[in-house]
Amino acid sequence: MDLFNSAFGKNISFVHPAFFTISGLSGIPNITHYYVFLFFVYVVSVVGNTTVMALIYFDHNLRTPKYIAVFNLAFVDLFGNTALVPKVLDIFLFKHPNIPYNDCLTFLFFCYTCLCMQSFNLVALAYDRLIAIIYPLHYQVKVTHRFMFTLIASFWACSIIAVLISVGLITRLSICDSVVVKSYFCDHGQIYRLACNDHFPNYVVSCLYPVLIFWLPLVFILLSYIYIGYTLAKVASVQEGLKAFKTCIGHISLVAIYFTPLLITFTLMENIHPNARIINLSLTSVFPPMLNPIIYVLQTQEIKESLKRLLRFKGKPKITPKHAL
Template sequence: MDFFNSALGKNISFVRPEYFIISGFNGIPYIHYYYVFLFCVYIVAVLGNTAVMAIIYLDHNLRTPKYVVVFNLAFVDLFGSSALVPKILDIFLFNHQYIPYSDCLAFLFFCFTSLSMQVLNLVALSYDRLIAITFPLHYQVKVTHRFMLSLIACFWVFVIIAVLISVGLLTRLSFCKSVVINSYFCDHGQIYRLACNDYTPSRVIGVLLVVVILWFPLTFILFTYLCIGYALSKVATVQERVKAFKTCTAHLSLVAIYFIPLLITFTFMGKLHPNARIINLSLTSVFPPMLNPIIYVLQTQEIKESVKKELKRKIPKFR
């Protein structure tokens, strides 16, 4: 506690603002069209992820360890989209840019929790593909329902604790200067940089979370695909390699749509206009939840077969 309290400094009185002002999309030309686009993306994300969850729940053949993770990913996408997009539209479309202090921290918690869980779900899916291709005979033993449920539960506990710590550190900051957040939501980095006392603990936890929840998972995923590529190079025929690789296409697509925009944005951050950076980051937040269910329905044979079976059963044939 002394460490946290010392962050306030000796000569600074503690000031907790009544509200923050979210100003991220101000000054961007034709931004109202973007709000319409966000609304359409949100509707597709809600319908798509709800459909994927329903398909997995209704089809007993899909209740495998892999689809435990897919179900959780759909839930996280639905949860994250519902936490982010309606609030963005409320803030900017209806000019409710004054957001109470406690509401802003809650907004931050839900957004960061969902974004972090999206990444960790990709880690779980990459592990599933690694074992399925490199150790196919041991897959049923190594990847079980109990293991996957335990792994997902550990991810949830870790993320919730980590984000709660970062939010808790923000409550130790004093805001005696600006309360304007130049982002499209209550961004952790933008908030602690507004503090007029020492925000080193918040900055350190922010860097640690980026490393642990972004760069470590990306490194692990790249490593698993190096191992998968090596294993496939040992397969006798080209047809067998293609067949095995097809089981990875959905997961690789999810990894690409999540990480590539982030890598591009952070690589060229110094050259991007602030408005372009905000638009790019907001698209990175809302696009994956919309595309994930579409990718899994179109690229996963088991889900396509399940959809066809349900349609044949539900829709009567007209003669």
């Protein structure tokens, strides 16, 4: 971060606190039940996403460009919930609200990076469905393994660079008075508002990033499905159209689960109680990673077939050869 700060001035010093105090979920009635629920969500998320990753890794039939994106989504969900939920439980359930300054920025980095990648990964899956349905004869040429690896790697690079900029801007803030962060994690928006020096660059980032990370991906996904629906209505029969659209149900479900709570929260921001807003945002962070693998197992035929093959293989009794006497 010294290199980042040197770009703005050589002899600038900033006041950094020893720690931040995370207080977002404190004082909410019956919040202990919510922590139990978070633990349950985390366990289901770990089991589900690990299962999906294992199926894709071990089943050669699933080593297609589409399932590269699905594997990455499962990894991001697993990694994101592991970065967030255990720390949230440690902060609020086990009463360790004080997080050292550098640890807080690290916490912020991992949480935001995974949040960005969840959104971008849905874009990759939307593009896959768009090409598969609109240009089925060119799918093998347009959506190759190399293309999907490159797309996913590009999204990782964009997410990491964007979040590093946010973290770098925070290191330029002087925190002089309160160190209490009114959120469930080290939230960029809550931290920069504690600054006693100019935080306009942070404000610009906080306005720009939701557009780049949430709204533009959502617009691309919606337009892609509008185009798919329009094209199918023109060239396919009702049965063929429904059959083609059925392959998108899993992805549409993921998009709805991920974006709907965000749309509700930010649309009704002024009318939502602060406690309800914090709980809603925390659910937005942890709930999709739990539901994503369940949706893909239940609604994706290839995953179901792979799981059935695995279960049949596990259930087969071992046959020991008879040795001649």
